[in-house]
Amino acid sequence: MDVLGLYPMWYVPTIGSAIVIGIIASIHVMASHVSVGASILLAYLATKAYKENQPQIYDYIKRYLLTLLVFSYVSGSISGPGIWFSATVANPRGISALIHNFVWVWAAEWIWFVAEVTLVYILFYTLGRIDQKSWLKLAWIFAVGSWATMYIIVGILSFMLSPGHEKWFTTGNILDAFYNKNYFPHLLMRSSYMLAFAGVMGLGIAHLMKKGISEKVYKDIVRTMSYWGIAGVIFGSVFFAWYYSTLPERSHVILSGVVPTSYYVGIGLVLLAILAYFTLTSIVPNLARIYASIPLLILIFAIGVFPEEKIRESLRKPYIAGEFVWVNQIIDKDIPAKGIENEVNKINEKGFLAVNAFVPEGLKTITPENKIMAGKAVAILQCSGCHNVTGASGLRPFAKKFEGMTSEDAVYGFLANYLTPQAHPPYMPYFVGKDEELRALSAYIADMISKGGRVSAKIEVPPASYEARK
Template sequence: MDYPVIEFSLLGNGMVIGLVAFIHVLISHGVAIGGTAMMVSLEYRAYKTNNKRLDQFARTLSKWVLIVTTTAGAITGVGIWFTTMVITPASIGSLLRIFFWAWFAEWIVFVTEVSLLLLYYYTWDKWKGAKKNIHLRVGYALVGFSWLTAAIITGVLAAKLTPGLWTETLSFWNAFFNPTYVPSLLFRTFIAILLAVSFISIIVKMRVKDNALQQEVFGVFGKWMVVTIPSLLIFGVWYLFKIPEQAYDQVIWSTGMEPLVFTTINILGLAVLIIYALWAIKLPKKVPVILVFIVWAASIGFVGEFEMVRESVRKPYVIYDYLYANGIPASKAEEFSEEGFLENWTFATVDEVTEETKYEAGRILYEAQCLACHSIDGWRSRRAFADRVAGWGEDSLADYIETMHISRPFMPPFVGTEEEREALAHYITSEVDQANGEVAKGGDEQ
């Protein structure tokens, strides 16, 4: 209500945030958390078996973990802050008020994590022999702080879908330790392991020619996967049972797949992971290249699916039962509908609907209430009005807008008076006609 809006018409606002966040998740989970755990595991294995080549491979891996974490990881992390503050300021503002001290603590943990990573990498060749134990302890601390970063951020992310008692108590602790916190954190932990195994497996098959070294690495990975696969299933199911019923009903819808396709793809993906785990344990010297790439694709798919589902099933809210996806507080919706939305929108250039201001009023209502998820045109046909409402008349669209949250419960209700609803329908149909090459009905008023 108190912020200006910006539109990325080609991709859509939600997609811009989603792309940056997805890249960051791949790096933060697959490299910073999972990659660090695998790196230290390989060093530990090398130390126990006195395998110099495995130790050298783990050292090389630590170099890339350091580079990727402190460059692409840090940049995309800041990118999430930038995109969310620009596109959904009401959401990020609310989260900052709730979780200020959690985010403050996370930055301290992150700085400690980077410091330990630098110490771990630059002392690798210096701390040998008896000092190797000290180096390994630094590695264990690094793994712990990497995971602790996720443990803090997960409290914030999980609260957006399941704020629990926070909506009643406004207690930080109720918000942070919300109903899906534990299953979400544990699921993310093993997603990180899965990503790291899939990433590093490709490196091993493409760059490591020593069959004995491949055997050592895949042997370690096979053991990790034996733990990871059932853990993903257990904590994934636990997570689904903890989310709101309406959100649960939207899981398959949120992926854009038919139920049969959704089930088939996920079963095949799980089967590939099981095959990889068994192969890595039984025949670590002969893990096929094609299997490694399929596992990589499956792991990326599972992460993408989880993030897509987690974001989409919150609808119609961005913070469940508190803030609608378009930034309107749920507690204010009825009041604003009675008083008029335009009067309560800080950046509105008109405060009432007349024949002269109808188009401009509709534009403001579109930006305030539709833009978070939709665009007039663009490549995402499911979200673009030029495809969704092409050929609709103003009256039909106005009638639909009144009841859309009933027929489509994942959409926030329209907030505003009848005149404002008609103005929104007028603007959308005018812009759709223009986008589709027809004469814009609101052209004279632009």
């Protein structure tokens, strides 16, 4: 029996594995963006302290470094591997596609990352103990190293959305994949917004230290944070417009038709709130407050970064990476340069359940006894990356999408015309498999709808199908 290199499926009922990754990734984005932004702001402040001979600025820098150590480096070091673990079990082929292109790029990122982590400790513990000039050099190396990790990871993230140039499909060249069309706008957009995030944190820390430093130094620091922050929001938004213009066509359909309006409203409001805060503190520095910064950082996380990460996950649909692996892990393109073959025809011919080595034997051949279970297996394997296929709430639930369709024929009639290579919407893959598998999927959906739209996620192989095989 021919099998394809498919993997077991991690099915998270209701919210789906995508939201699990989304939550972990958003924590990571918060931690890393604040820390990369701060590394640049602090190197700038350290230069100012050195040139203008203002030792009190170093007290502030030290406090900020401690905040980074406790806030960013602990949560960042936990959530970073968390993305690896969750993404690997959620989509082994997606991760594999990325590793096969970018293994050395990742190796380079880790070197910068190790440098960054080591330096934040060195900077904190050597401040005031070594001469200012050497410390300043280390501070700038920290800033460059921190930003280098972003410089590298953005290339991989942009490739996930699209290789950008058709030529990568024939050359398979790593640089074609890395410097894809939306690389620079993406990098510059993140680089700008991270300065704003770090500025919000910086204002809160300035408030906490107000009593310990002179008024002049306090005002200097608050103004620096505010000006950089204002520039960050404005430039971030300009680069967003550039980023938007480099998106593939299907992403525009998704942005206008699939992403909920509330996401845009939330992100817009957060940006306005940050801009207002910086504008106020740049005029009246005494208004910087930790009680404003912390709630604002929570808002940035909840209605800024989290929806942004969700949108970024959505924009690349139906693909998980490089416009050749779908979210359900099926490969729909030949990429000779990489030795990758389109699997669609083979699956259509052999059967979707038959080519996956992890589908129980008793479900590979469809019989009247196992039909509904086999259909559930198809739904979990082929649709659950983007849908809650066993319930009525959470991620685009099937119970809502197929509301009222309690007959197998009705579901089949709909899907057979909708999820075809010609008619499928640009954000969803078409159905792949034998016609009897589409029938089984339809039977399962009709059955779950007639049971009230909520069934167990368990796959049970009916005993009769073992009998049938004997």
